[in-house]
Amino acid sequence: MLKFLSFTAVAVCLSTAAQACPWASGAYRASVPPDITATVRFNGDCSKADIEMSGGAAKTEKVTAGNKGWSATHGQFDFEFDAKGKRARVTRGGASRTVRMKKF
Numbered sequence: 001m002l003k004f005l006s007f008t009a010v011a012v013c014l015s016t017a018a019q020a021c022p023w024a025s026g027a028y029r030a031s032v033p034p035d036i037t038a039t040v041r042f043n044g045d046c047s048k049a050d051i052e053m054s055g056g057a058a059k060t061e062k063v064t065a066g067n068k069g070w071s072a073t074h075g076q077f078d079f080e081f082d083a084k085g086k087r088a089r090v091t092r093g094g095a096s097r098t099v100r101m102k103k104f
Helices: 001-019
Strands: 028-034 035-042 048-055 059-062 071-076 077-082 085-092 095-101
Touching: 028 085, 035 077, 035 085, 048 071, 048 077, 048 085, 059 071
Parallel strands: none
Antiparallel strands: 028 035, 035 048, 048 059, 071 077, 077 085, 085 095
């Protein structure tokens, strides 16, 4: 019985660690070619982010966890934030770019 409980505890810990969001409580900025700047501020559990594009008004968007990271939609832009907390894939109208998100 003790072995089963130990295995269950380890499985729960690994499951929780796999879902940890490296973007949590962070503020990031990226340049999206040709002339767009994206600013993203995540809440503590990565369920929401304030996203601002090129000086426009920031809008709070829902963030969802996926197999490869987290994603959000802001207007015509789709964001896929990687699981390492370093890059995002930004898609608009079928064209997409991978950009480095700089913490500030």
